[in-house]
Amino acid sequence: MDRGFVLLFLSLLSADLPLTACEQQPAAAGKRSSEPRLSALCSAGPGSDRRRAPVLRRPHPGLENLLVVTVATKETDGFRRFLRSAKHFNYSVKVLGQGLKWEGGDYMSAPGGGQKVRLLKAALDQMKDEDQIILFIDSYDVIFASDPRELLKKFKQAKHKVVFSSESLIWPDRHLEDKHPHVREGNRFLGSGGFMGFLPNIKEMISNWTGADSDSDQLFFTRIYTDPAKRKSINITLDSKCRLFQNLHGALDEVVLKFEDGRVRARNVLYDTLPVIVHGNGPTKLQINYLGNYIPNIWTFEGGCSVCDENLQSLPGGDSDHPLVMVGVFIQQPTPFVTVFFERLLQLQYPKNRLKLFIYNQVKRETKIISWCHHVDAFLRDHGNLYENIKNIEPEEEMDAPSLCRRDEGCDYVFSLDVEVVLKNDKTLKILIEQNLPMIAPMITRSGRLWSNFWGALSADGYYARSEDYVDIVQERRVGVWNVPYVSSVFLVGGSLLRSDLSDPELFSSDVLDPDMAFCHHVRRKGVFMFVTNMHTFGRILSTENYQTTRLHNDLWQIFENPVDWQERYIHQNYTLIMKDKLIEMPCPDVYWFPLFTNVACDHLVEEMEHHGKWSGGGNVDKRIQGGYENVPTIDIHMNQISFDKEWRKLLMEYVAPITEKMYPGYYTQALFDLAFVVRYKPDEQPSLRPHHDASTFTINIALNQVGLDYQGGGCRFLRYNCSVTAPRKGWALMHPGRLTHYHEGLPTTAGVRYIAVSFVDP
Template sequence: TNKQKNIFMLMIALFFICIYELLVITAATEVTDGYLRFMRTIRQFNYTVQVLGLGEEWKGGDVARTVGGGQKVRWLKKELEKHKDKQNTVIMFVDSYDVILASGPEELLRKFSRFSHRVVFSAEGFCWPDQRLASKYPVVHDGKRYLNSGGFIGYASEVHAVVKQWKYKDDDDDQLFYTRIYLDKEKFSITLDHKSHIFQNLNGAMEEVVLKFEKSRVRARNVAYDTLPVVIHGNGPTKLQLNYLGNYVPTAWTYEHGCGICDDDLLDLNGLSEMPLVHIAVFIEQPTPFLEEFLERLATLNYPHTRLRLFIHNNVVYHEQHVERFWTRHRSLFPAARIVGPEENLKQDQARNMAVEACKKDVSCGYFFSIDSDVALTNPDILWILIEENKAVIAPMLSRHGKLWSNFWGALSPENFYSRSEDYIDIVQSKRVGLWNVPYITQVYLIRGETLRSRLAPVSLYKQEGMDPDMSFCKSVREQGIFMFVSNRDEFGRLISSTNYNISRLHPDMWQIFDNPVDWREKYIHENYSKIFDDDENLVECRFTRAFLDAVVTWCRVMVMIAASRAPLPLSRSSVRPGSSQAWTTSGSSTGGLRVTVVANPSGNQPSGDHRSSNTSQPVEPPKECAGPSLKSVSTRQGEPCLPSRVCRYSSGLSGDAGPARGWP
């Protein structure tokens, strides 16, 4: 019966696992992010591994673009001389930079034992590098037909016999060598893993592979053959898809435990005698709302200012006044600063390269922190947090308030532009929290100085033909095999929208109530406004009067200019209507339609006569179908509006701590 057959096969597999030892052999000349990821999965499943070529010069050709890789075969041939006579040893050779292991040695050996051949190679859907050999391959009705040399497994003696045939140059092609041996059916017992039981090559099969969330672990499932491969190989142009899978497989992130790798290899800054030197590069490339607040946040960073070096590139004449005021107030905090203004006429890529070159040339530069002016950093500990993550390149996750627009992409389209990954929304909305290996970051990020001076040293980061600086930067980093991480483990701030920012207006920030409501409220709404909703807060001084703090001094001055526009409407909805509703919940009248009347009285003295008919007022008519109480907003030194109806509150210019002003009829 099938049950008896399954039990018999299980017993054979257990016997096989008990008597055979598995040795994983890989090749790597340097420690890269991909190599570290591979070794993490090796350790997680307790594989025995031998690394070949570490620290040696690579002479195997540019395998990312053309044929090559023969140097790996030469190394393997030499190594297997030590194991050729071991009858109970199974050898698995895999690449390391673009490989993830999804399960342990027991499952691997069990699956290998089910093959009737002595050596098993991974399979793919392309005949490469010599397509003329395609017709010589056996016909496969179900599964991938062609050999891939990125992974194979076999008994030590047979694998040794195969690689012993190598007699070529280091830059000759290893896959072509193995292909010719495989096609010689007379000599060796070799087969291919046609249905990805052990090896999953992603090139040409990305649509077949999905994540399978199991209890406390994640597998990559091949839905075409319903298999769970052990070795995931991001061969060819599928490195980014492998990075996506690596964000989960095997336990990088699970529903049960969240991020499983976030606390690995953290850098303990508390144990350092001196904090790393950080070069901060600020880029003001277009008119940006709330720039003064942006600059002030630089001065409040929780990091020793003696260990900061500031670079500012301002390409906007309008913002020269803001930069000058910031520098006048805080120049003592940044002793070694450089400010490049619009008179220098630098292009954006030139300015960014200038800043990054300063860190490259300074051997004491520990980190390079790049930040654009449309970033509102609200977490003063951001440098501590990002440095402690101990990544070569890392960005804090930021998005526009209430929107999915963020500073990273989860995937790229075939044209290398934005594509939404399956997990993008969950990451932006912090439904999945962790460290995410992504193909694109922008606006704010931290780069390790040592990385700039080594792997990125010969690279022009921000200039490639036909590319914007941000796209050029990310492409350059990806091509060097460096992972770009984005972290949403902490709340860092938000992005500012500058799309509709019009500096021709007198107070352009005031008009940002639509595009940047959070920043607008922080600047113009009194910090104690929310107290009107406290049950124990009673500011009512007389009948029909409801007094509450609403705005700061700038508010009323500008409201005179914009009262005739639609701008006060969201203000009335978000700030005035809640207070009105709080006071008149039983009045029976609607507070949805408010008549906003601005009374300009900069002197701060109580006006004489009927202030309701002041000729400086600008009425804003509500929709005809709306009815409700009126609002009189009086411009004073306090900048507090009056609410509502027949009795109005007036602030007489008292100091901020003098308590509520008296009402007047």
């Protein structure tokens, strides 16, 4: 029996002792190091003048003969992921080519990779142990799914000296297809991205390499394998059923995640195997990123995210020591609740003197939306001096925050923020910085919908596709930090990254893609990982599709499109406490009084009516109502005159009907009305209203301004009970029956102007 297999067999029978990963250097003072730096973990390749870090031997007999060898000329996000998975399972890793320029071509566009073979050949020439087992594997798009023990066991079972990964597709020379040996079951074609074998056999295999760095390593190994004499001499076979290696290209439908007993594996359902190594070869980088969110045991149902607290960086205590962040506010179109956006921006918990504010406003200052644009001007006027620097870019100018950060060596991060983002968590910026990732977005969603600011997958043409875990992530059934192919609306990106890998000034440019998609496309092509975190609740994003700018206060009409934001802006902060804290008062029999509107809601409604300006004359003849005659006329404007009747009924159904049903048990309103209007009382116009019944089952009367401040006098008197409400509170609603029992009158307004909103509900 071969001596190497004897040692291997003995190693599998020996005691289960802990394994040792590559040597690491201590992290820099004051920082937590999670991912081992390439220069610290592994030895440099041939041609490097760096001090060689020794590959530590394992104390376990037999297993110490296994050495993982890879080529990585650059420390990428994919390489760091590879090292993390190797460290998780205690593999020893030797890295070749560190610090060298990559001359091996672009795998995505043409064959290449010869530089890998050259570096491997030089490294193996220095190795003498004939029992050494070499695993040569790509690293940028590879993850380990299991430990060395399982790998060695499956290698032994292959009963060959060299085992290559297999593929169902032949590349790069289809003319060699007929020369590949047929297999009884499984993949027939060789994949050069991973192979494993004894040192002498691998040396023999690559001894005749004389190609250029840009030549194809895949073609080189394929020609060896398809030569019967060489195949027999070297003793090569393929891992046809993907027991050791799983190449994803051509096999995406075969591979699923397997969750079992707190572990996550990739399972090949076609061959019912559990590969030890998963390789996102060719155009499957997004799929390996998806699998890498779970393997090896990154996220499990039992333990959730196991690495989300690793590699965190702590922010310094002093404000002046915080990283310098350029906050880019992007205003692409008129957006609701923009005043609230800037209020929240001001509340962001981060030293203002460490923020550079960049506002890119693409909304032209047209007359109909000039008040909207003035929100930006007002914020800069009132608070701009708090920030380290302010730059406001008008629509005619061309510039972006990443470009400014590239020019500024002191810029540590760019925090890109679209104006439609409702950032409820004022610690968002700190949370993202502490994650210490190259590019990360906080997950935000559209209220009540599955729409979010990230994509879990891409379609074949590069647009949105739903990943298997998308709904679970959005609904927070799976919580963690996720590698995704697309983020938008709000994200943090490192300044050093913008000055290196993402230094292309055309990051946002494309002939066919919108700026966000173009940006993410360029980021993916550079191999930079984009992450989204749902470990905290960050906020939501507004719907802007149907936002109109033809009115004075356009946000009033957003009760359908953005109901949560509408409620926060316009419904009294104590409304939700009405039942719990008994905030409903009864100043007169069967008259209920409760908080409904905020001061802003009252002001906006009054200003909208005055802006409309078409107040009725107060006469009995009124063509606006059915029959054309009003028994008890007022100076008013109806809700339908400003096209607000649908929104008003929504208000009644959502916020008044629940109280009606509570206070008048057994009655269930449909919130129907013929008349809903705003009344204006002035001493010299119409100061009061004579006694009358309302044409309603019940009436809502909301005070829209403040007695004593805006007007004197006023109020409502219920004659049957000789009971008056003479000091109505702004934003509070009176609710009372309309017919028979509650004959009432409007008391005289003696000074100023009084406004009330009245609804005759269920006439």
